[in-house]
Amino acid sequence: MKVAIVGGTGYGAVELLRFLYNHPHVTVSKIISHSNSGTPFSDVYPHLVNVIDLEMESLDISQLAEEVDLVFFATPSNVSKNYIPGLIDRGVKVIDLSGDFRLRNGKEYEKYYGEEMASSEYIGKAVYGLSEINKNEIANATLVANPGCYPTATTLGLIPVIANNLVNYHSIIIDAKTGTTGAGRSLSQGFHFSEMQENFRAYQLGVHKHIPEIEQVLAGSAKEAVQVSFTPHVVPMTRGIMSTIYVDLKEKQSTKQLLELYKEFYKDKPFVRIREEGIIPQTKEVYGSNFCDIGLYADERTGKLIIISVIDNLVKGASGQAIQNMNIMNGWDETTGINQLPIYP
Amino acid sequence: MKVAIVGGTGYGAVELLRFLYNHPHVTVSKIISHSNSGTPFSDVYPHLVNVIDLEMESLDISQLAEEVDLVFFATPSNVSKNYIPGLIDRGVKVIDLSGDFRLRNGKEYEKYYGEEMASSEYIGKAVYGLSEINKNEIANATLVANPGCYPTATTLGLIPVIANNLVNYHSIIIDAKTGTTGAGRSLSQGFHFSEMQENFRAYQLGVHKHIPEIEQVLAGSAKEAVQVSFTPHVVPMTRGIMSTIYVDLKEKQSTKQLLELYKEFYKDKPFVRIREEGIIPQTKEVYGSNFCDIGLYADERTGKLIIISVIDNLVKGASGQAIQNMNIMNGWDETTGINQLPIYP
Amino acid sequence: MKVAIVGGTGYGAVELLRFLYNHPHVTVSKIISHSNSGTPFSDVYPHLVNVIDLEMESLDISQLAEEVDLVFFATPSNVSKNYIPGLIDRGVKVIDLSGDFRLRNGKEYEKYYGEEMASSEYIGKAVYGLSEINKNEIANATLVANPGCYPTATTLGLIPVIANNLVNYHSIIIDAKTGTTGAGRSLSQGFHFSEMQENFRAYQLGVHKHIPEIEQVLAGSAKEAVQVSFTPHVVPMTRGIMSTIYVDLKEKQSTKQLLELYKEFYKDKPFVRIREEGIIPQTKEVYGSNFCDIGLYADERTGKLIIISVIDNLVKGASGQAIQNMNIMNGWDETTGINQLPIYP
Amino acid sequence: MKVAIVGGTGYGAVELLRFLYNHPHVTVSKIISHSNSGTPFSDVYPHLVNVIDLEMESLDISQLAEEVDLVFFATPSNVSKNYIPGLIDRGVKVIDLSGDFRLRNGKEYEKYYGEEMASSEYIGKAVYGLSEINKNEIANATLVANPGCYPTATTLGLIPVIANNLVNYHSIIIDAKTGTTGAGRSLSQGFHFSEMQENFRAYQLGVHKHIPEIEQVLAGSAKEAVQVSFTPHVVPMTRGIMSTIYVDLKEKQSTKQLLELYKEFYKDKPFVRIREEGIIPQTKEVYGSNFCDIGLYADERTGKLIIISVIDNLVKGASGQAIQNMNIMNGWDETTGINQLPIYP
Structure with a gap:
């Protein structure tokens, strides 16, 4: 082709x-x-x-x-x-x-x-084109709107608890961090090596394009409006996104129970890896690959669930998922051409 | 001496x-x-x-x-x-x-x-020894417990709204990020250059030593119990802490109003710099210096206030503040010996 | 297999x-x-x-x-x-x-x-097992000694002029630079992120294990003894080796002439790329791949040829070349399984 | 003033x-x-x-x-x-x-x-304005031409052996490495964080402005023409220069003898530190300070002396030395205002 x-x-x-x-x-x-x-x-x-x-x-x-x-x-x-x-x-x-x-x-x-x-x-x-969620629709599509990088990491991390109605839909806080390739190739002072190295910053508070996208995807899963507070940051590294997500659990759940739920939810999804209790994924563990790795911590003291979801922003957050969607649209195995392992270290 | x-x-x-x-x-x-x-x-x-x-x-x-x-x-x-x-x-x-x-x-x-x-x-x-808050007590102290790095950045960011009773004391979420010197000089695999470079991770979810310290300081200011959800992360850079803090405002406040409040609160404090509306401080802007820089964004859409507070973890978060306290204990100008400018870039 | x-x-x-x-x-x-x-x-x-x-x-x-x-x-x-x-x-x-x-x-x-x-x-x-040079012997080998990382970059850069007797065999200076993975996974203070970041250093002057290896390989090509001065350095990055090599040309040669010679020498070698005049390869351009990229500059003013050869130390400098050798030993196309493109950026 | x-x-x-x-x-x-x-x-x-x-x-x-x-x-x-x-x-x-x-x-x-x-x-x-060499002339100057960053590190490393006529003046090879601030604040693709991170490269082979400057300074010391081969490289870090310098010793000298010579030569120079035998200075050891640190290795096997000289390119290589010169011009202690210690780590 x-x-x-x-x-x-x-x-x-x-x-x-x-x-x-x-x-x-x-x-x-x-x-x-x-x-x-x-x-x-x-x-x-x-x-x-x-x-x-x-x-x-x-x-x-x-x-x-x-x-x-x-x-x-x-x-x-x-x-x-x-x-x-x-x-x-x-x-x-x-x-x-x-x-x-x-x-x-x-x-x-x-x-x-x-x-x-x-x-x-x-x-x-x-x-x-959120491949794990909309596979059937993608298979029949002529036009796929490939998801944004932050929305991919964030919604894959949230949908299992949203779809199962386990969390308050209006208390969602997303503290997101991206490597610098998320800002693209165009030059700007903030991404000049001398000024980005040894620097960490937040940007576009309250106005980032991915806010409505995340809310739309989550609302589709919740079947009602969902509101998020989303704050992106940039990390002095080239690749990788981490979404650290804070939600209020409606009822007490253990980390273990929730991990089971996530494993079941993503059981046939080769690119989503749910980590064991006590293990939190790191961005480097998906570097260069199409994986989305998710870790959970249910904090009994505060009643909050903390979801940590990591991807390579250029792969699962962009080009890798695009090829995954192409594979689905053409009836090929969805891992074709993108089953490369993370490059480490 | x-x-x-x-x-x-x-x-x-x-x-x-x-x-x-x-x-x-x-x-x-x-x-x-x-x-x-x-x-x-x-x-x-x-x-x-x-x-x-x-x-x-x-x-x-x-x-x-x-x-x-x-x-x-x-x-x-x-x-x-x-x-x-x-x-x-x-x-x-x-x-x-x-x-x-x-x-x-x-x-x-x-x-x-x-x-x-x-x-x-x-x-x-x-x-x-949170110098800006407890100056009088420090002046008369024989033993100063110098604050932790995360508590310094976090509580300086929160105290103005806590002390003025403007936020919900049980909805406080602190997403904190530190450079690697926060982990000290002892060797470990996670801080081996090859595995820390191009990597971003969260750690010690729910069990970090600074949780009770932050809650104790804030409770002192609130005059009642305060509960925080605190999640630390490590950034591939040597120095710098950012606390991104999410709180629910009790009543609607504009960013401008809140910035005025912060400026008034810290008006005689040479090491706290409140940034103008629309400006969010970056960790590199305090690199090597004793400054704590604070930026605010009141999100009308969600009713949340986002507070961003940055310090150099080894300076205002440790040794710089220790010298500031020594100066105060001895009746010297509190900036003596530590009024060096940030090193940039 | x-x-x-x-x-x-x-x-x-x-x-x-x-x-x-x-x-x-x-x-x-x-x-x-x-x-x-x-x-x-x-x-x-x-x-x-x-x-x-x-x-x-x-x-x-x-x-x-x-x-x-x-x-x-x-x-x-x-x-x-x-x-x-x-x-x-x-x-x-x-x-x-x-x-x-x-x-x-x-x-x-x-x-x-x-x-x-x-x-x-x-x-x-x-x-x-220097694949490009000893392909026939490797094809029949039962035991392949896979080359060191520095010797791979260095000897691939030097052999065309050594084999053609164009340079003085006793004036060879190799200023080599490696990413930190060259030092392996074992912990040491010098590779602790906080002390390696923003640091550049030389090490093991005059005593590095790769000195006799480089001299042995070059002597095999020269058919007489060759002496090199080899100084390794470590760069604050994970992967990549550059050998900057200085040799005295026996007779005046233009950069253009020498590039032609190199292109001819490596014409059937899929993993060696000779760059055009005026272009010097960078380590990131071979990141994660099995390529060895070579650039030349013949300095008319000083009579020296400067050869710049870059590889990914873990790929062409170790595991990638090992698989290339396995392919050759088994009669498979030598690029099988290792024809992945460099990851950039 | x-x-x-x-x-x-x-x-x-x-x-x-x-x-x-x-x-x-x-x-x-x-x-x-x-x-x-x-x-x-x-x-x-x-x-x-x-x-x-x-x-x-x-x-x-x-x-x-x-x-x-x-x-x-x-x-x-x-x-x-x-x-x-x-x-x-x-x-x-x-x-x-x-x-x-x-x-x-x-x-x-x-x-x-x-x-x-x-x-x-x-x-x-x-x-x-090479402060350590031309102090008397600087003291009486109305116009000081402050040295380039590479020439400062390089000539301070070479002058003791040049002035003492110990090395061949036509075999000098300077393999120099700089942090990115050496390229200034103007934007360019090569210094875009995403493309400079995890990258190492050489540039301006044979045409760099600092070639005639280095040769002029060394000729002044040698009292005859000196020719150098100078190749600059850029390291993925913000600050620091290392010059690795290769010279042919006219007669056999031990590292120990040469270190004594250097210590004597710079004995009253507060900003030049000669390292002990077996110790090679690293760029981070002068970070943010006005020091120039020099290490030596005389290789008996090859007859070459390897000189390693490091500075912070923005301090001793630019602004720090400029202030040192201002101090000298005004009869102040030459360390006034610039006796800050290196920032480490």
Whole structure:
């Protein structure tokens, strides 16, 4: 199968290439980058010299539709919504790693993304690609809205207790931490090595795009509105997300009981690993892999459950899950091409 | 004035030396280390070769009492309680950087520290050395229990709203992050560079020693019991603590109003800097200095106040605050010897 | 084919597992660790929980010989020489990642390794596993002495000019830099995160074990004695080696001419990439992969050639090359199982 | 004494402020930044909020000359040469941290700096501010050309053997490594945290500006031409330079003999520390301080002397040495305001 990647010079694209290079059923035949048309990909990413020989091209929807079967969009916000309808209409499947088709509520989209949402016709066609939760819908989708990195870690950590109605839906606090690749490749003073090294900071308090996304996913599971307080931080490391989640348990539950519930909930999900009691996963333990590892601690003293969920933001939080969704859409084993072990240390 | 440092090879001791080296009123005349008696200090810390010429000595309380006026203990838990009474009885002032004299409740001490607490006679003499809050008591103290690193950042961040009765005392969530020096100099696999680099993790969920300390300080301010959920994490950097604190406001307050309150509360405190609206302090902005920087965000959507408080764990969280307390105990300007600017970048 | 790994808890072993997990022709059926017999491997390396289900076992040569076809030794110095003869005698193939069978000269072995060398009978059977140079010998070997990390980067960088007699054999200066995993998993103060972070240092000047190994390999290529000055340094990062090599050109050569020579020399070698003029490879560009990337700069002003050669010390410098050698020994394509792209960023 | 800093937003300026803040004889009364005129300094560097209250101003030479006694230029190349003559003519002393007045040879300046050198009249007035070597000339200077970071570490390491004619002047190889602050505050892809972390690279082979500077300083010491091969590298850490220097000894010398020579040479120099035999200094051991630490290893096997010299590039390599020079120019103790200990860890 032939695929194209739009948004060629971002970290999402390069991570898609890393996995697709060894995928048995797929060839990347085009890399699209408006600003770098005509430039060999390995000029921008010299680690791929002698390996990836493609030149980047500009975007021509009709030509693309003729030549490839599936397109990954790894573009900034408010780009893909302009091009995806044209591809869908021409029968091309699309997996969108950006946020353009994730939200259902146009007002929230405008508030957090600053532009008008895509038309409801295409929003209606989009399936939210949280692979472990929506596998059946993804299997039949033509357009998958691939989840954000924070929402993936956070909602996989929360859904078992939300779906089982075990926690207060309005006391959810998410203290999230990401490595720097979450901010992408564009330069800024805050990500200049000299100023990011030996530094830890919070950012975008109360206004991060992933707030409505998390609340929408959780509401879908709760069947009622859910409100979260979400505070992202950036860690001086390249990869990895940890969501430390605080919820009030409606009734007393032991850590052991809850771990059983989680293991049962994710029993057929090869990429979710529930840790044993007393073990809390660390970000490095999923580095470079598609795993989401979850640990729990039910604090009897305070009545709170603390959920710790870790992923590699570029893999399960972006490109890995995108390929997992591609596998599901095509009826292949969902681990195909992405069953690489974490790189450690 | 002559001082001694007990616990010579830890990071607390070396950081005391960094500041005391240029302190105009103090000479460090002895460094005590049981296990390194007879070894030149600069053999253990070669960055001080040609500068610090002392040999480490073993501990002899009566001799120490004759030779120095004040002793800093920078020892592990459950050490200083065995020696401090002998010094106090001989009229020597003591500043204890360990936790042995911080708690008032013997049962909690046993639960979290695993041994019996020091006798109530000496516990009663100890003043909790949170410089900005207890300045008067510290000025008259013979024994100062220097606060823990997390409690310093956390309680300085919380006390203004606790003391003014603006928040729910049972909804306090503290998501804390520290650099690796917080774990000290002893070797362990988790702090081996190869396994700590590019790694972020939580630890000691629900059982950290600083939980009762934080609750005791806040209760002192609230005049009633306060309960916190405290989760520490370790960041791949050497220095810095951030406490991200979530509280439920009893009544709606704007960020602006609360910042005014904080500025008023800390108006004469040279080491506490309240940031302007929209600005959140970063750990690197206090690196190597005795500042505690605080930022606020009152989230109207959720009714929560998010308090972000940062310190350098080895300075305001340990040795810097210890010297600040020494200054106060001696009637010197509290900034003497510790008014160095943050090192950036 | 069934293989075993001896030295189970080191980084060499875990990196072998990362690649062998997806190798189409091989199953790892045993992991041997004397000190951890009976412990599940994923207790030591939790990033492999749910994936690697083996328990570590103690070493029993005769049993091992019955159950597996090939054994990897990823043990410290002076261990494998005691066990490999027993396996060879029983017809098992061995790839030794330690230095025990690399040197030919017993006196040098004793000088640098501090013990007597293995018996000459078995030394004679060992083939030095520099895959690109000794492919034919490796194909027929029963015992491969897998090269050291520094020798791999260094000799691949030097052999084209040595073999072509273009440089002075006694003016070779190798300034080498490694990430911290080169020092292994054992704890030491110098690799404690707090003291390694933001630190750069040289070590073992004039006495490093890799000096005789590099000189032996180069002498084999030069057909006469070669002397090198080799100074290793450690960089605050986990992976990657750079050898910056300074040689005096016998006659003036342009960078362009020399790059042509290198490209020709390595034209059929999939893991060696010669960079274009003006481009110098960086360690991150081979991170996690089996590539060795080489850049050149011929300085007309000084008459020196500067060769920069980078590898991932755990992959091409250890486990990746070991698997490459296994592939060659078994007649498989040499890239099987190790054609993963560098992880970037 | 009143001083001004021109080039306000660079790391050189902020590091000058860190030391001058506690300097007993100096007040910084102006910070000049063309592009940030009118902006409070602490808007650009929030770690100085509440501490440095100056607004940046644009440059007006005549006004500046009336208001301050000495001006530090911490500007990019080819800026200060346009302004310094005007200040000198008005009787203001100047310390230039840029390279504009370091070289004596106009052709070399043009080759490496790409523009015409300042007029020979003012070049003639400039004293090269290598404090330990040129103290007398600096004491009487009106214009000090503060040395580059690499030249400082390198020439302090080499001068004792050069001045004593112990080494071959044409076999000098300098393999230099710097932290990222050496590249300044301007953004570039190579210093984006995600791409610099876990990365090590060489750069500017054969064309670095510091080549002619090093050769000029060494020639001054040798009284004849000296040629060096200089290769800079960048380390994933913020601060620190190590020069690893390889020279051919003319006659056999032991490490011990050479260390004695170095100790004698630098016996009255408070900022140069010669390490004992067997000890090699590390960059972290001078972090944040004005020390230059030097270690030696004379390799009997190869006849080479390896000199390892470390500094903090922003302190002894820039702002610290600038203040040391200011102290010397004013007849103050040369350690005034810069006798802070290294920050460790």
